[in-house]
Amino acid sequence: xxxNVRLVEGKELSLTSRCYLIPKALSAEHATNAVRExxxxxxxxxxxxxxxxxxxCQIYKNNGTTNLSCLAISD
Numbered sequence: 823x824x825x826n827v828r829l830v831e832g833k834e835l836s837l838t839s840r841c842y843l844i845p846k847a848l849s850a851e852h853a854t855n856a857v858r859e860x861x862x863x864x865x866x867x868x869x870x871x872x873x874x875x876x877x878x879c880q881i882y883k884n885n886g887t888t889n890l891s892c893l894a895i896s897d
Contacts, residue, residue, distance in 0.1 A: 823839055823840070823841045823842075824839070824840050824841075824842065824853065824854075824857050825837060825838070825839050826838045826839075826840070840857075842856075842857070844856075
């Protein structure tokens, strides 16, 4: 279980607890890294979406991905 305390100007605003099922015991440091690591990736995706407007990409509608894959150049 991981408990997260949100502090603003030294005042506790919220406390959340999350439980994780993992195949082996982890140290506190390794558990912290495992919990935080996916958010690093998510923050990159958010930047891409905001700066490049990825969600507006039309290749994901209907057969767009299949059609785009047919355009791949082969050697």
